[in-house]
Amino acid sequence: MLAHTKKHHTEKGLIALKVMVHPSNVNRVKNYVKAIEAEQIGSPRPWREVIQGLRPNESLESGILRGARDKAELTQARLSELTGIPQRHISEMERGKRPIGKESARKLAAALNTDYRVFL
Numbered sequence: 001m002l003a004h005t006k007k008h009h010t011e012k013g014l015i016a017l018k019v020m021v022h023p024s025n026v027n028r029v030k031n032y033v034k035a036i037e038a039e040q041i042g043s044p045r046p047w048r049e050v051i052q053g054l055r056p057n058e059s060l061e062s063g064i065l066r067g068a069r070d071k072a073e074l075t076q077a078r079l080s081e082l083t084g085i086p087q088r089h090i091s092e093m094e095r096g097k098r099p100i101g102k103e104s105a106r107k108l109a110a111a112l113n114t115d116y117r118v119f120l
Contacts, residue, residue, distance in 0.1 A: 059096040068112045082111040
């Protein structure tokens, strides 16, 4: 005999999600979830604004570089090999300690398969 089971009611079709993260990542995860929800609700945001929201303490260019490298699944060392830019310089660029010049932007863009202007 089949038993009638109780369905848990969710608000507006949303599902509660419990995530455990390192305390230093709490705000980044919250901002990421807000960005995803904004997409779903239909209020599009410019990608530069989303990146700045995810990493508010970093320059936009450094966030773009780190994101592009992560997307390409490359280490800083591997990106250094592909571009000829010293790994130390790539690290400094990602931390906003070194500006990304036009020549470096072109090399990075070629290795990451993107337009160099996003790094400037």
